[in-house]
Amino acid sequence: MSGVKDVNAVHPPAVEARFTVEVGVNGSHFKLESELALERGVLVLFGPSGAGKSLTLQALAGLVRPSRGTIRVHGQLLFDGERRLDVPAHKRAIGYVPQHHSLFPFCDVAENVAFGLPRAQRRRDNPEVRALLDELGLAHLASSRPASLSGGERQRVALARALAVRPRLLLLDEPFASIDQDGRVQLRKILRETLARRDTPAVFVTHDPAEALALGDSLVRFERGRSTVAGEPASLLRRGQPVIVSGELSGPPRPLGEGRAEVTLRDATVDAPAELLEQGETSGLRLELRTRPRDAKDPEKAS
Amino acid sequence: MSVDGFPIALSLKVAGIALGIVAPLGVALAWAQARRRVPLPGLVDALVLLPLVLPPSVVGFFLIVLFGRNGWLGGPLERQLGIRLVFTQSAAVIASCVVALPILVKTAQPAIEAVPRELEAVGRSLGLSPAALFFRVTLPSAWRGVVAGLVLAFARAVGEFGATLMFAGNIPGRTNTMPLEIFAAYQSGDDARALVYVVVLTGLSAAVVLLAARLSPREAIA
Numbered sequence: 001m002s003g004v005k006d007v008n009a010v011h012p013p014a015v016e017a018r019f020t021v022e023v024g025v026n027g028s029h030f031k032l033e034s035e036l037a038l039e040r041g042v043l044v045l046f047g048p049s050g051a052g053k054s055l056t057l058q059a060l061a062g063l064v065r066p067s068r069g070t071i072r073v074h075g076q077l078l079f080d081g082e083r084r085l086d087v088p089a090h091k092r093a094i095g096y097v098p099q100h101h102s103l104f105p106f107c108d109v110a111e112n113v114a115f116g117l118p119r120a121q122r123r124r125d126n127p128e129v130r131a132l133l134d135e136l137g138l139a140h141l142a143s144s145r146p147a148s149l150s151g152g153e154r155q156r157v158a159l160a161r162a163l164a165v166r167p168r169l170l171l172l173d174e175p176f177a178s179i180d181q182d183g184r185v186q187l188r189k190i191l192r193e194t195l196a197r198r199d200t201p202a203v204f205v206t207h208d209p210a211e212a213l214a215l216g217d218s219l220v221r222f223e224r225g226r227s228t229v230a231g232e233p234a235s236l237l238r239r240g241q242p243v244i245v246s247g248e249l250s251g252p253p254r255p256l257g258e259g260r261a262e263v264t265l266r267d268a269t270v271d272a273p274a275e276l277l278e279q280g281e282t283s284g285l286r287l288e289l290r291t292r293p294r295d296a297k298d299p300e301k302a303s
Numbered sequence: 304m305s306v307d308g309f310p311i312a313l314s315l316k317v318a319g320i321a322l323g324i325v326a327p328l329g330v331a332l333a334w335a336q337a338r339r340r341v342p343l344p345g346l347v348d349a350l351v352l353l354p355l356v357l358p359p360s361v362v363g364f365f366l367i368v369l370f371g372r373n374g375w376l377g378g379p380l381e382r383q384l385g386i387r388l389v390f391t392q393s394a395a396v397i398a399s400c401v402v403a404l405p406i407l408v409k410t411a412q413p414a415i416e417a418v419p420r421e422l423e424a425v426g427r428s429l430g431l432s433p434a435a436l437f438f439r440v441t442l443p444s445a446w447r448g449v450v451a452g453l454v455l456a457f458a459r460a461v462g463e464f465g466a467t468l469m470f471a472g473n474i475p476g477r478t479n480t481m482p483l484e485i486f487a488a489y490q491s492g493d494d495a496r497a498l499v500y501v502v503v504l505t506g507l508s509a510a511v512v513l514l515a516a517r518l519s520p521r522e523a524i525a
Contacts, residue, residue: 088427104440
C-alpha cells in the first residue's frame with residue numbers, strides 16, 4: 001500500500017471477505033468457502049451447526065488463517081493470501097464475544113470491562129468504564145465475580161468489555177445461545193441499541209431464525225462448509241416456510257397482477273413456526289396472496 | 304547430640320536456586336507442549352520425561368558424562384573458563400534441576416491445556432500481544448496447576464539423592480544435603496542424627512502434599 005487514499009471509498013464497506021479455510025489433519029478435514037459483505041449494521045451468519053459460521057468468524061478475527069482469499073474491514077486489507085499479508089489478531093481492532101468462557105474468571109466485572117484498555121486507564125474509577133457499566137445496566141455488579149453472574153449478565157459484561165476498546169467491527173459467536181427465551185429477546189434489544197448508538201458494525205453468528213430476523217440487516221446462509229445465499233434476512237428466512245394466518249379482511253383484496261393480491265387483516269392471528277416471528281412484532285401485518293382462478297378469497301398460502 | 308544446621312540450609316538453598324532456574328524453563332516448556340509449538344514433540348517430551356523414569360544413578364552418570372572434568376561440556380568449561388562443576392554445590396543444583404523439570408512440566412502442562420481457547424481468543428481480540436496474553440490470561444487461568452507444579456518440583460529438588468551423590472559427592476560442609484546426610488549418618492550408626500533430617504524432610508514433604516492437594520480443585524470457570 002502506497003498510503004494514497006482511495007478517493008472512491010468515502011465509506012468503504014464494513015466487511016468484504018472471500019476466503020477459503022482448511023482445518024484438520026489426516027482423518028478429519030474440513031474445508032470452508034466463505035464469501036460475505038456488509039455495508040453497515042449487523043450481518044447475520046445463519047445456518048446449522050457445523051456449517052462453518054464460527055470458523056468464518058474466527059478467520060475474520062485473525063484466530064485462524066485462511067489458505068487463500070482476502071479479508072477487508074473498512075477498506076483495510078487484513079488478510080491477502082497472495083500477498084502473504086496476515087494482520088495478527090491483536091492488531092485487528094476487532095471485538096469478539098464467544099458463547100462460552102467469555103469472561104476472565106479471575107477478574108471482577110469492572111476489571112473485565114477495563115481489560116483491553118491501556119494500563120494507565122485500567123482503573124476501576126475510569127469514567128469510560130463506569131459509563132459502559134451504566135449503559136448496559138451493570139453498575140451494581142461492578143465488583144461481582146463472573147461466577148456469580150447470570151448468563152445474560154455475563155454476556156452484557158462481555159459486550160461492554162469488547163466495546164470499551166472501541167473496535168471497528170464486533171464479532172459475536174452465538175452469544176445468547178445458552179440463555180433463556182425472555183433473556184434472549186431482551187439481550188437482542190440491548191445489543192441492537194448499543195451497536196446503533198456507536199454505529200459499530202457487527203457480524204453475528206446464530207442458528208436461530210428469530211434471532212437472525214431480529215438482529216440482521218443482512219444475512220448470509222451457511223450450509224456444509226459454504227456460504228450459499230446472501231440477502232435480506234426476512235426474504236431469506238420466510239421463503240418456503242408454512243404460515244397460517246386467520247382474521248377478518250379490513251377491505252377487498254388489492255390485485256397485484258400475475259395472480260397475486262394484497263390484503264390487510266384486522267385482528268390477525270398468525271400461526272407460524274415460533275422462531276419466524278419475534279414476539280410482539282405481528283402488528284401492521286401485510287399479506288400477499290396467490291389467487292386461484294375460481295376463488296380469489298381463499299387465503300391458501302401467505303408468503 | 305548437636306544438630307548440624309548446614310545440611311538443612313544447603314538443601315533449601317540448592318533446591319531454591321534449582322527452582323529459580325527450572326521455573327521459567329519448565330513453564331515455557333509446558334506452554335509450548337500444551338500449545339503444540341514444539342518441533343518434534345514426541346522427542347522433546349521423551350527427553351523431558353526421561354529423568355523421571357531413569358534410575359537416579361543413571362542420571363548421575365549421564366551428568367558426569369556431560370559436565371564431568373572430561374565431559375562434553377565440562378571439559379571445555381574447565382579448560383576455557385576454569386570452571387569445575389563436579390563435587391560442587393553447582394553440581395547439586397544441576398542434578399536437582401534435571402529431576403525437578405519433568406515434574407513441573409507434567410503438572411503445569413494439563414493446566415495450561417485446560418485454559419479455554421475462547422478466553423485467549425478474547426484476550427487477543429482486546430489487543431493483547433502474545434507475551435501479554437500469556438501473563439494476563441493464560442497464566443492467571445492456569446495458576447493453580449503451575450503453582451502445584453512448582454511446589455512439587457521444589458520438593459523433588461530438596462529430596463534429590465542418587466544423582467547428587469554421584470555428581471556432587473557427599474563432602475561435609477560443602478555438598479552434604481539432607482538426603483545425603485541421612486544416608487551418611489545412618490551408615491556411621493548415628494541414627495539420632497539421621498532422624499533429625501528425616502523429620503525435617505518428612506514435614507516438608509507433608510506440607511507439599513497438603514499444599515498441592517489444596518491447589519487441585521479448580522475454580523469455577525465462567
